[in-house]
Amino acid sequence: MLFYRSALPLSRRTLNLAALTIRAHRSRAGSRWRRLDPAQQALLVLVHLSKGEPFTHLAAGFGIGTTTAWRYVQETIGLPAEQAPTLEQGLRRARRKDWAYVIVDGTLLACDRVAADRPFSSGKHKQHGMNIQVVAAPDGEPLWTSWSLPEAVHDTKAARIWKIAERIEDAGLLGLGDKGYAGLAEVVFCPFKGRGKPRWKKDANAAHAKLRSPGERAIAQLKQWHILRRLRCCPHRAGQITRAALVLQLREAG
Numbered sequence: 001m002l003f004y005r006s007a008l009p010l011s012r013r014t015l016n017l018a019a020l021t022i023r024a025h026r027s028r029a030g031s032r033w034r035r036l037d038p039a040q041q042a043l044l045v046l047v048h049l050s051k052g053e054p055f056t057h058l059a060a061g062f063g064i065g066t067t068t069a070w071r072y073v074q075e076t077i078g079l080p081a082e083q084a085p086t087l088e089q090g091l092r093r094a095r096r097k098d099w100a101y102v103i104v105d106g107t108l109l110a111c112d113r114v115a116a117d118r119p120f121s122s123g124k125h126k127q128h129g130m131n132i133q134v135v136a137a138p139d140g141e142p143l144w145t146s147w148s149l150p151e152a153v154h155d156t157k158a159a160r161i162w163k164i165a166e167r168i169e170d171a172g173l174l175g176l177g178d179k180g181y182a183g184l185a186e187v188v189f190c191p192f193k194g195r196g197k198p199r200w201k202k203d204a205n206a207a208h209a210k211l212r213s214p215g216e217r218a219i220a221q222l223k224q225w226h227i228l229r230r231l232r233c234c235p236h237r238a239g240q241i242t243r244a245a246l247v248l249q250l251r252e253a254g
Contacts, residue, residue, distance in 0.1 A: 001060050008050050014252045018042035021079045035064050036072065044069065045076040049245060052226035077237075077244045084243035087164065090135055090143030091171035101174040102143065103136040103215035104164060104181060104188060106155040107223075109148070109238045111231040130231070130238035131158050135168075135175075140217030141253070145246050147239030155180040159188075176212045221249055 019042040026038065036044065044062050047053050053061075059069040085093070094102050108129040131153050133146035146162050155177075159165060165185035168175045175188035182190045191208050192201040223229055225245040231238055 003061070006051075008046060010046060010050060010248075011252055013254075014248055015039065015042055015046060017251045018046060018076065018080065018248070021083075022076060025075075025079055035068060036062060041072050041076060045073055046248075048073050049077075049225045049227045049241075049248070052229065054232070077241055079244075080247040081240045081243040083247050085144055085246075087135060087144045087162070087167050088171070091167060091173060093143060094137060094173060095171060097137070099138050099173070101138065101176055101211070102168065103138065103212055103218070104159065104168075104175045104177040105134050105136065105212075105215040105219060106158060106180065107132050107134060107219045108151055109228055109231055109242065111233075111235040111238065128235075130235050131155070132238065132242050133158050133162055133164060134215070134218055134222070135164065136215045136218035138211070138214060140214035140221070142218040142221060142246055142249065145222070145239075145242045148236065148242070150235075156182070156184050159184055164188075176208065176215075178212065221253075222246065225249070 019038045022038040022041050026034070034041070040062065044058055047061075048055075048058055055066050055069045055073070058073075059066040062069065064072075091102065108127075109132055110127055110129040112128070129151040130148040131151050132148055133155070134142060135144040136142050146158070149158050149161065153161075159177075159181060165175065165188050169185070169187040173187075177184065177188045177190050179191055179193055181188050182193060184190075189208065191205040197205075222242065222245055225248070227241060228245060231241070233241075
C-alpha cells in the first residue's frame with residue numbers, strides 16, 4: 001500500500017471539539033489505554049467524515065487494525081450527534097436573531113442498497129437512500145436536521161412525522177417549503193402549482209424561490225462532509241451521521 005501526505009479543510013477548533021468530547025467519554029467509561037490518543041482518534045474520525053475514506057485506508061494511515069478503525073468511528077460519531085440541537089433549540093435561535101421565517105427542505109442521502117430494498121428506493125431520484133429533513137435560517141445556516149426515514153417516505157409525510165409545522169407554529173414563526181410540502185400546514189408557505197398561472201402567482205413564486213433558495217446552501221454545507229454523499233453503512237445510521245456533521249459544521253462555521 002502506498003502512503004501520501006494529505007490535508008483536511010477543517011480548523012483546529014473542530015479537532016479540539018472532537019478530541020475533548022472523546023476525552024470526556026473515555027473518562028466516563030473508565031477507559032485506561034487505547035491505541036490512539038483522543039486527538040488522533042478525533043483526527044481519524046474527521047478524515048472519515050470529511051473525505052469519506054474507507055476503513056481499510058484509515059487503518060493503514062493511522063497504523064491500526066481495520067476493526068479498530070471501525071470501532072473508533074462508530075464510538076465517536078454518536079458523541080457529537082448527542083449534542084445536536086433540537087428543533088425547538090434551533091427555532092429559539094431563530095427567534096433570538098429576529099428572523100421572521102425558517103426554510104424547510106428535505107434531502108436524499110444516497111446509500112448502497114439492492115433493488116429488493118424497496119423502502120429505501122426513491123422514485124424521484126432513481127436511487128436508494130434515506131430522507132433527511134433540514135430546517136435552515138434565512139441566510140442558509142442549518143439549524144436542525146432530523147433523524148432518517150426511508151427515502152420512499154414523502155417530504156410532507158416526513159414533516160408530519162417530525163411535527164415540523166406544529167413546532168414552527170408554536171415558536172411563532174413561519175416556514176417556507178417547496179412544492180413537496182403543499183398541503184402540510186398553513187404555517188408553511190409553498191409555491192403555487194399548475195400551469196398557465198396568472199402573473200401575480202408567477203411573481204409570488206419568484207419571490208418565494210428567492211427567499212427559499214438559501215435553504216439549498218444549508219444542505220450543501222452538510223454535504224461538504226463527503227460521507228453524506230453516499231453512505232456505505234447501515235442506512236438507519238444516516239440520521240446520526242448527519243446530526244454529528246451538523247454539530248461539527250456549526251463549530252467550523254462558528
